[in-house]
Amino acid sequence: MSTSESPTRDRVIAMVAKILKLDASKINTSDRLREDLGMDSLASLELLSCISDELDVDIELDEAMELVTIDDACAFVDRVTAEQRGAGAAS
Amino acid sequence: MAQALPPEPIAVGLENQEALGAGLSVAHATPAEAEALPLVRAESTRLVASLADAAAIDRDGAIPLALRQAVADAGLFGLTVPEEHGGAGFSLKAACAVVADLAAIERSTAIMIGLHSGLGVRPLVELGSAELQARMFPEIVSGARIASFAATEAEAGSDLTGIRTTGTVVGDQLRVDGEKVYVTNGGFAGCYTVLARTPGLGGQRAHSLVFVPRETPGVTIGPEEDKLGIRGSSTVTVTFEGAMVPQGMILGQAGRGIDQAHAALSWGRTLMAAGCVGTARAALHLALSHVTSRQQFGKPIGDFTASRAHVARMAARLYASETLVRWVGHALASGQPIDELSLGAKVLCSEASFEICDRALQLHGALGFIEPTGVARLTRDCRITRIFEGANDVLLVRGGAAVLGRKPAPAPARLSLPGPLEREAKAWDALRSRFTDATASVRAEHGVGVVRHQLVLQAVARANLALLAALGCLFRAQARPDELTLARHATEDLLFEAEQHLNDLARAVRDEARVHAVSDQLYAPLSRITKEDPS
Numbered sequence: 042m043s044t045s046e047s048p049t050r051d052r053v054i055a056m057v058a059k060i061l062k063l064d065a066s067k068i069n070t071s072d073r074l075r076e077d078l079g080m081d082s083l084a085s086l087e088l089l090s091c092i093s094d095e096l097d098v099d100i101e102l103d104e105a106m107e108l109v110t111i112d113d114a115c116a117f118v119d120r121v122t123a124e125q126r127g128a129g130a131a132s
Numbered sequence: 133m134a135q136a137l138p139p140e141p142i143a144v145g146l147e148n149q150e151a152l153g154a155g156l157s158v159a160h161a162t163p164a165e166a167e168a169l170p171l172v173r174a175e176s177t178r179l180v181a182s183l184a185d186a187a188a189i190d191r192d193g194a195i196p197l198a199l200r201q202a203v204a205d206a207g208l209f210g211l212t213v214p215e216e217h218g219g220a221g222f223s224l225k226a227a228c229a230v231v232a233d234l235a236a237i238e239r240s241t242a243i244m245i246g247l248h249s250g251l252g253v254r255p256l257v258e259l260g261s262a263e264l265q266a267r268m269f270p271e272i273v274s275g276a277r278i279a280s281f282a283a284t285e286a287e288a289g290s291d292l293t294g295i296r297t298t299g300t301v302v303g304d305q306l307r308v309d310g311e312k313v314y315v316t317n318g319g320f321a322g323c324y325t326v327l328a329r330t331p332g333l334g335g336q337r338a339h340s341l342v343f344v345p346r347e348t349p350g351v352t353i354g355p356e357e358d359k360l361g362i363r364g365s366s367t368v369t370v371t372f373e374g375a376m377v378p379q380g381m382i383l384g385q386a387g388r389g390i391d392q393a394h395a396a397l398s399w400g401r402t403l404m405a406a407g408c409v410g411t412a413r414a415a416l417h418l419a420l421s422h423v424t425s426r427q428q429f430g431k432p433i434g435d436f437t438a439s440r441a442h443v444a445r446m447a448a449r450l451y452a453s454e455t456l457v458r459w460v461g462h463a464l465a466s467g468q469p470i471d472e473l474s475l476g477a478k479v480l481c482s483e484a485s486f487e488i489c490d491r492a493l494q495l496h497g498a499l500g501f502i503e504p505t506g507v508a509r510l511t512r513d514c515r516i517t518r519i520f521e522g523a524n525d526v527l528l529v530r531g532g533a534a535v536l537g538r539k540p541a542p543a544p545a546r547l548s549l550p551g552p553l554e555r556e557a558k559a560w561d562a563l564r565s566r567f568t569d570a571t572a573s574v575r576a577e578h579g580v581g582v583v584r585h586q587l588v589l590q591a592v593a594r595a596n597l598a599l600l601a602a603l604g605c606l607f608r609a610q611a612r613p614d615e616l617t618l619a620r621h622a623t624e625d626l627l628f629e630a631e632q633h634l635n636d637l638a639r640a641v642r643d644e645a646r647v648h649a650v651s652d653q654l655y656a657p658l659s660r661i662t663k664e665d666p667s
Contacts, residue, residue, distance in 0.1 A: 061337060063336060063337065067336050068336075069335075072335050073335065075390060075391060076334055076335065076338060076387050076388055076391075077334055077335020077336070077337065077338055077387070078335055078336075078337045079293050079329070079335075079337035079338060079339050079390055080293055080337075080390075081292065081293055081390055081394070082530065082533065082534070082537075083529065083530055083533060083583065084291075084293050086533055086537075086580060086583040087583055087584075089580045089583075090580045090581050090583045090584060093579065093580050093581060094581070099579050100579050100580040101575065101579055101580065102533070102536045102537045102575055102579060102580055102582065103536075103537055103538065103539045103575075105537070105580045106537040106538075
């Protein structure tokens, strides 16, 4: 799923650009963390940890390991954020 | 009927215990190797033992050309090259047995063959085009073109993602620019598998493996490094300045270089671990010779319990090391992933070999500190193995993240080994349960943020590794009742260590706060100096 309309997209791309010291305008949401952005498993976990802190979402390790692209990360953050809001509203 | 393996802590497949036990009890991976391997081991051992003067190689800082030519003539540069290309076609497991034998005689020669056979050759075997393979393998097998792997850079060691060397598309060519450091075999290599950023081939940070022949214009080989150990092995800086190669020299799919490099490193780390087994074997042999002949207080020092404790510990560590190396080879031959296993073997074997050398030195007393006994050289030779092909500190962080990143098995099967090792199996199972609970707590408490808790990740990796090695020792002994005494001792040691690491895990976050407080104090004045220094 494309998350080009996602409110988290720009923030995630800004974080990727900052961590990898890249030009944000050259990052596509379809970029793969490993193959296109050259991140290994540890570097991609660092990124997702930053996302977790910055956007205040809980990310489980095994779920993080399954994220392949920036799109995946954005979609994941959107889903978890919605779930957390739902849980907050219900409580 | 064979019982399925318990799924944790191992990340390998659920093969049956009998097959694993049998696999861990032998050095070969196939029936064909069972016949060929003993002959190759005997011949290569005889050859290197007759030609390699370890002390002279250490002193001179070079492997003599005659020795290099002799091992080439014996076919050792074709060890892991497929038979259809003129090589022996040995599996990783069999190649490890040969490398361990060589390392027990002379470590630099073992490094040369091991590096060539793993990191040097395997990317070409697995990823090279048919045309490139057909052109290069005859020279590689003959030893006319020794292989090397160039990944590390001044600013990119254990973190390969920081690599700056680039491969730029220019027409149908690739222009390679950059500088690689600590290139093993580099001084006499005939080809380099180079990890380079290739932004035109994939995303803007994509990497690829590029095969660069030595004679390519723009390739410059630097002087040999003056090293603490493995002084006969070649370690140089290789510079690429506008080195043009055809795009067909890109190995495998362009843009997948990081993953491809990690796959090659699995071979490299295992072969290096095998070398550690060889060095450890040599150190134990020297120690046994010494303690059974050296007399103090009217009897051989080997009679004293304190000496026996050293010897038993050394033998146990060696047993665990050899078991883990064989496990990697067995897993690969069984079609299972070896990234985590090879990482574990590298860490455990490098640490074990240094400990074994250190204990051998201790048993020798002052004699061990003097070069002619050879123990000092063995100790120096194995020190680097905790650093190269991934510093153990970083590998343990990676290993911990990999363990925690797996979905935990809901109800792992109990380990049951009726017979003489039943008590050890029960102890293993109890610790495994504790490990499962501890990792579940870490996952729940930290989530992905655990990546910032390096001591937590290291403790998880170490506990996992000790449990894994203990399991291997138990299974190996099932197939080799003659090894029961040693296996039991090795298992007891490993379980004790696993328990210690679980205790470390319980207090890791607190330890992190403490070490940060101390190091902050130590760094503060240094930071001030840096800030005030106008240069």
